[in-house]
Amino acid sequence: MNVADAVKERFSVRAYLDKPLSKDTIYKLLDIVRLAPSGHNTQPWEVAVVMGQTKKRLTEKLTEAVKSRVERKYDYTYGSKDVPDFIKARRNACNVKVFEHKKIDPKVDKDKLQEHILENFRFFDAPAALILMRDKRLGEEAFVDIGIFAQTLMLTALEFGLATCPQTSVAAYAPIIHEQLNIPDEKMIVMTLSLGYPDMDSYINKLRMDRERVEDFTVFYE
Numbered sequence: 204m205n206v207a208d209a210v211k212e213r214f215s216v217r218a219y220l221d222k223p224l225s226k227d228t229i230y231k232l233l234d235i236v237r238l239a240p241s242g243h244n245t246q247p248w249e250v251a252v253v254m255g256q257t258k259k260r261l262t263e264k265l266t267e268a269v270k271s272r273v274e275r276k277y278d279y280t281y282g283s284k285d286v287p288d289f290i291k292a293r294r295n296a297c298n299v300k301v302f303e304h305k306k307i308d309p310k311v312d313k314d315k316l317q318e319h320i321l322e323n324f325r326f327f328d329a330p331a332a333l334i335l336m337r338d339k340r341l342g343e344e345a346f347v348d349i350g351i352f353a354q355t356l357m358l359t360a361l362e363f364g365l366a367t368c369p370q371t372s373v374a375a376y377a378p379i380i381h382e383q384l385n386i387p388d389e390k391m392i393v394m395t396l397s398l399g400y401p402d403m404d405s406y407i408n409k410l411r412m413d414r415e416r417v418e419d420f421t422v423f424y425e
């Protein structure tokens with residue numbers, strides 16, 4: 204698969220086949236992803252690969268926390284009180300599109316909404332959850348490196364017939380992830396990625412999101 208095709212074909216996959224994913228395959232994937240660039244070649248990414256019984260236990264704890272409305276706590280500042288309107292509009296359009304596709308009226312269908320939220324914490328039943336971390340002592344610039352690493356991972360995964368869903372929702376329960384996986388305090392849980400073989404026949408995986416045109420975000424200085 205060429206790179207342009209990979210970029211065009213990738214999408215956030217939210218249903219996976221019940222097909223085992225081996226540690227060896229994930230290792231081979233990461234052995235390519237580690238070539239991602241980073242500022243001063245610092246390679247600040249750290250990855251926890253969570254599978255099997257550990258993933259089951261983590262999912263149970265996260266689900267329990269969501270259901271009992273445990274306060275969300277990221278390891279970093281998430282969101283802003285000052286989000287500009289054009290971004291709010293895109294965020295809103297994203298939510299509307301997802302809820303329309305899933306036929307959920309979030310104001311009325313409270314049970315469906317809860318289930319929609321909880322799918323994240325089961326990692327959409329993917330066989331593996333990858334937790335991407337960085338050291339808390341680094342500056343904000345390390346987020347750039349983690350983002351590049353994440354996209355490199357998502358694109359390379361396609362080469363293995365694998366699919367991903369990037370998630371920051373799960374990172375909202377950072378204390379539980381630290382506790383369950385024994386992750387030291389100085390590590391920052393940035394995001395997670397569900398990883399597995401996509402169920403391309405599932406209804407949710409028919410969803411495709413829109414994008415702005417080049418003209419809408421680019422200025423050429425000539």
Ligand SMILES: Cc1cc2nc3c(=O)[nH]c(=O)nc-3n(C[C@H](O)[C@H](O)[C@H](O)COP(=O)(O)O)c2cc1C
Binds near residue numbers: 213323371373412
């Ligand atoms: C940093 C980041 C965090 C995201 N968090 C979530 C999440 O918690 N749950 C989810 O279902 N999708 C999540 N997404 C997926 C986005 O909704 C998705 O990338 C966007 O709507 C574009 O759709 P596409 O990835 O299918 O092209 C996240 C994506 C990114 C890049």
